[in-house]
Amino acid sequence: MSSTPETGEDPEAAPPGYRTAESMAGEEAVTGFVDSLDPVGGHLADLVIETVFDKLYRRPGxxxxxxxxxxxxxxxxxxxxxxxxxxxxxxxxxxxxxxxxxxxxxxxxxxxxxxxxxxxxxxxxxxxxxxxxxxxxxxxxxxx
Structure with missing residues (x-):
C-alpha cells in the first residue's frame, strides 16, 4: 500500500490503517502479512488492518x-x-x-x-x- 518511486503513488493516499500499521510494524511486515493471505484473503487483510490499526490503535486513551x-x-x-x-x-x-x-x-x-x-x-x-x-x-x- 505504500508508494514506490516507480509508481509515483502518493503515500498519503494509503488508507489510514495501512499508514499506522506501516509506521508501527514496517512496510515489509505489512506487505508480508497481506501477501500471506493472497490470493484468497486479501479482503481479510484489508479488514484486519483497517479495523485494528485505524479504528483501535488510533483511539485515545x-x-x-x-x-x-x-x-x-x-x-x-x-x-x-x-x-x-x-x-x-x-x-x-x-x-x-x-x-x-x-x-x-x-x-x-x-x-x-x-x-x-x-x-x-x-x-x-x-x-x-x-x-x-x-x-x-x-x-x-x-x-x-
Missing part, C-alpha cells in the same frame, strides 16, 4: 506501546497464535518495549491463562529475540 503490551498478553492467553505473536513481537521491538518487559508480560499472563500458554509465548519470544541476536538477556535487563 492508550499509547501504542500500551496497546501492544495488551496485544501480547491477549495473544499469549489465546494460545496457538505464534505467527501473530511473532508479528506483534516485531511491533513491540520497534516501539522500544524491552524484551525483559515482554517476558514479564508472559509471566504475568501465566496466572490467568495457564503456564502452557505462557511458556509457548516465551518460546516464540525466544525464537524471535534469538533471530535478532539479543539473547541471552543481560542480567540487569531481566525483570525480577
Amino acid at each position: 492508550l499509547s501504542h506501546p500500551e496497546r501492544e503490551m495488551v496485544t501480547l498478553a491477549v495473544l499469549a492467553a489465546l494460545g496457538d497464535t505464534e505467527s501473530q505473536l511473532t508479528l506483534h513481537l516485531g511491533i513491540a521491538h520497534r516501539l522500544g518495549i524491552a524484551p525483559s518487559k515482554v517476558i514479564e508480560i508472559f509471566a504475568h499472563t501465566s496466572a490467568y491463562a495457564g503456564f502452557p500458554r505462557a511458556l509457548n509465548a516465551v518460546e516464540t519470544a525466544k525464537q524471535f529475540y534469538g533471530e535478532l541476536g539479543v539473547l541471552p538477556l543481560a542480567q540487569n535487563q531481566q525483570a525480577r
Whole structure:
C-alpha cells in the first residue's frame, strides 16, 4: 500500500490503517502479512488492518506501546497464535518495549491463562529475540 518511486503513488493516499500499521510494524511486515493471505484473503487483510490499526490503535486513551503490551498478553492467553505473536513481537521491538518487559508480560499472563500458554509465548519470544541476536538477556535487563 505504500508508494514506490516507480509508481509515483502518493503515500498519503494509503488508507489510514495501512499508514499506522506501516509506521508501527514496517512496510515489509505489512506487505508480508497481506501477501500471506493472497490470493484468497486479501479482503481479510484489508479488514484486519483497517479495523485494528485505524479504528483501535488510533483511539485515545492508550499509547501504542500500551496497546501492544495488551496485544501480547491477549495473544499469549489465546494460545496457538505464534505467527501473530511473532508479528506483534516485531511491533513491540520497534516501539522500544524491552524484551525483559515482554517476558514479564508472559509471566504475568501465566496466572490467568495457564503456564502452557505462557511458556509457548516465551518460546516464540525466544525464537524471535534469538533471530535478532539479543539473547541471552543481560542480567540487569531481566525483570525480577
